[in-house]
Amino acid sequence: MAWACGLGLLLALMLPVGASRPGIVVRLNHAMLNYVSDIGKVPLQEALQVTVPHFWHLSGKELQLTRIQILDVHIPLLHLKFIAGFGVRVLAAANFTFRIFRGPEPLELMLPVELMADAQVTQSSIRSPLVSISSCVSFLNNNFLLGGLKSPPALLPLQKHLRAVLRSKLCLSLSNLVQDINVHLGTLIGLTPVGPESQIQYFMVGKPTVTKDYIALDINAFLFLLGTPIVLAVNATPFLPPQSVGSPGAMVTMCLSQDLFDSALLLLQKAGALNMDITGQLKSDDNTLNTSWLGQLIPEVARQFPKPMPLLLKVRLGATPEAMLHANNATMRLQPFVEVLVATSNSAFQSLFSMDVEVNLNLQLSVSNVKLRGYTSVLGDVQITVASSNVGFIDTDQLQSLTGPVFKKPLLNHLNALLGLGISLPHMINLSYVPPEVFIHEGYVVMSSDLSYQRRSDTTTG
Template identity: 70%
Template sequence: MARACGLGLLLLLLPTVGASMPGTVVRLDKAALRYVSEIGKAPLQWALRVTVPHFLSQSGEMLQPTRIQILNVHVPHFHLDFIAGFGVHLLAAANFTFKVFWDPEPLGLMLPVVLLADARVAQGSIGTPVVSISSCNSFFGNTSTLDGGNSSSAALLALLQEHIKAVLRNKLCLSISNLVQGLNVHLGTLIGLNPVGPESQIRYSMTDRPHITDDSISLDINAVLFLLGKPIILPVNATAFVLPRHVGTEGAVVTVGFSQDLFDSAFLLLQKAGTLNLDITGQLNSESNPLNTSVLGQLIPEVARQFPEPMPVVLKVRLGATPVATLHTNNATLRLQPLVEVLVAASNSAFQSLFSLDVEVNLSLQLSVSNVKLQGTASVLGDVQLTVAFSNVGFIDAHQVHLLMGTVFEKPLLDHLNALLGVGIALPNLVNLHYVTSKVFVYEGYIVVSGGLFYQS
C-alpha cells in the first residue's frame, strides 16, 4: 500500500461517486507536488527494484549463466509538474547498484537512469478517479564498475551492460505503471460513507473530470449527507460553486472550499435527526438550580397556586424550524428557533405542561480542523429572544420569564450544541491521510480549509 501512496498523495482528496448535491471544490497547488516528491522517493525506489534475469555468456561450447542482483536503487531527484488539461509529468533520476556474481570474483556496477513519464488524471466510468501512464521512457548514463573493476574482458562487460539496460528498459516503465495501478486501488478507499453521527453519514463524489492548469489541479465534487440511508435534500436546488483562485493560505498544499449548501445540508440533517433536541431537567434538592415550581411560582401566581409544594421542572427543547447558517467574510453565524415547553412532573409521574415559549437564539460559530474533520464551537450573540406561545397557567410576564430562561437555558443549549459540533464532519480524505496546520477562512457564502497534508503509512 505504501508504494501506491507515494505518488498517490498528488490526488489525495479525490472524492467518490454520488448524486448531484452541495458543492465542494478541492484544489492542489504545486506545493502538493513538492510534498509528493519528498515522500514519494521511498516507494518509487522500492518499485524500481526489479528482478534482472541471468546473463548468459559463452564459455567454450556452452552458455554460462551469471546471476545479477540489484543491491540498491537511490532516487536523488524526483520532480513532478502539472500538464495543463491532462495530468502530471514525472521526472526522476535514479542510481542503480548491481552485484554481478561472476567467478571467481563478484563485480559491482553502478548505472544512472533518468525516467520520464506522463500520467493522465481522469474520471473513471463509475465516477472514481483514475490515473494512467500515457507515456514513459528511460534514459541510461554510463555504467561504472565498483571495487576496482574486474578482470573480465571489455567486450564481455559491454555485453553485460547491454543486457542490464535492455531488461531495465522493458521493466522500469512497467513498474511505474504497476505503482499507479496500486494508487488507483488506494483511491478506492474513498468509496463508502464516513460517519457523521450514529445514524448519519457523508459521501463525497466527483462531478466531472479534473480541471488542470500549469499551476494546480481542481476537483469539483459533491458532498451528500445521509440520514438512515436517505440523502438529505435541500428545499431548493444547490447552486454551482466556484472557488476563487486566491483564497486561503498562500503556498498551502491543499485548499478545500465548502459552499453554503453544505452547511445548510448539515444543519438540516441535525434537525431531521432530532439531535438538536434536548431536555433540561432541574434537581429539586439543588440550591443553585432554579428549575422548580417554587421559583416559577414567584413569577407566575397560577403556578404557585397549583403547586404549593416544590416540584422539579423540565424544559423540553424541540427544534421544529430548520437552523439557518449564514456565512459572511470572517463571520459565521447560526440562528436557532426552538420551541421550549415547560413541564412539571404530576403525582402520577405523568408530565403536565405549564406553558411553552418560542425562542430565537443567534450564535457565533468558530470553525477549526482536527485530523480529517471540520469542527466547530458556538457562543451566544446578543440576547435570547422569547415569546409566550401557549400557557396553561394564565398570564405570563415574558420579561420576568426571560431572566429565568437566560439562567437555565443558555448553558445547557451551548453544551449540547458544542458537543455535536465537536464531533465534526469528515473532510475529503484517503485512509491514513491527515490535515495538518490547517486554517479555516470564512468568506461570503462559503468557507475554505487551507493548509498541509500528512500521510502516515
C-alpha cells in the same frame, strides 16, 4: 461496510437532477507536487526493485549461469510538474546498484537511469480521481561503473542483458505504482459516519481541471440519514469561488459552499440530534429548575404546586437551523420550540406552558486532522414568545430568567458537544491537514493547509 458504500453510491446516482448538492472545490498547487515528490521517492525506489532474470552465457563450450540481484535503488531526483489540460509530468533520476554473483567474489555494478512519464488525471467510474500513465520512456547510461570505474569489456554481454531487463520493466513498475496510488485515491469516496445513523460521502463532478499552476477538483457531498439522501431545494447558482483565496503557499485550498453547511444542519435537524431535554434535580444546591423557583415568576404555578417539584424543558427543533456566512464572520440561528413540564406525583408529566424561542449564535470554525468542527456562543438576548399556557397569563419579560444558566448553558453544552464531533472533509486514508487555517467569506468557507501523509508501514513501527 461494503454494502453501505455500494448503497450510498447507488442512491447518489439516483438523486434527482434538479436537486442541489453541496459543492466543494479543492485546489492542489506546486507546493503539493513538491511534497509528493519528497514522500514519493521511497515508494518509487521500492517499485523499481524489479527481479532480474539469471544471465546465461557461453564459457567455452558450456553454458554458465550468472545470478543477478538489484542490491539498491536510490532516487536522487523526483520532479513533478503540471501539464495544463492533461495531468502531471514525472521526471526521475535513479541509481541502480546490481550484485553480480560471478567468480569467487560478487561484483557490484552501478548504472544511472532516467525516467520520464506523462500521467493523465481523469475521473474513475466510481467518481474518484484516476491517474494513468499515457507515455513513459527510460534513458539508460551507456556506461556501467565497477568500483567507480568503467566496467571491463568482458561484462558487455551482461550489461546488455541488464539494459534489456530495465527497459522492459521500469515503465511497467511505474504504472503498477500508479495503480496503487489509484487505490488510495479511491478512498476519497468512502462513507464516513457523521452520527450514529448518518453518513457523508464525496464524489468528483467531472474531470479535474489542470492548469500549469494547480489541479482543481469539483466535489459534491452527499449526506445520508438512515440510507436516505438529504436533498436541498434547487440552487441554480453554481459554486465558483475566486482563484485567490486562502493562505498563499499552502499545498491545498478547499472551498466549502453554503450548501454544505445547510445540508449538515438539515441532517442534524432531521436526525433529531439537536433536540434535548433539560431536567431539574431537587437535591442540587444550584438548580433552580423547579416549581418553587418558577412560582416566584408565575403565581398560578405556586398555587398549583405548593411543594417543590422538578421541571423538564423539552427542547425540539421543528425549523431547520440556519448558518449565515459573511466576511470574517459566521453565525447560526436556532428556533426551538420549548415545552415546560412538571413531573407529577404519579410519574406523569403535566404541561405548564410552551415557548417559541429564537437564539442567535456566533459560530467559530476550525479543522482538526481531517474534520471541520464548530463552537458556538450566544449573541445578544434570547427571544421568547409564549405559544400556549395552562397557568394563566405569563409575563414574557419575566421568562428571560429562563434563558440564563437554566436554558442557555445546557443548550450551548449540548450544541458544542455535537459540533465538536465534526464532519469529515474530503481526504484520502492516512492523510491529514497540517496546520489548517479557516477563512470565512461571503457565502463560503475556505480551509488552507499543508498535507501530512503517513504510509501504513509507518503506522506499525515505533
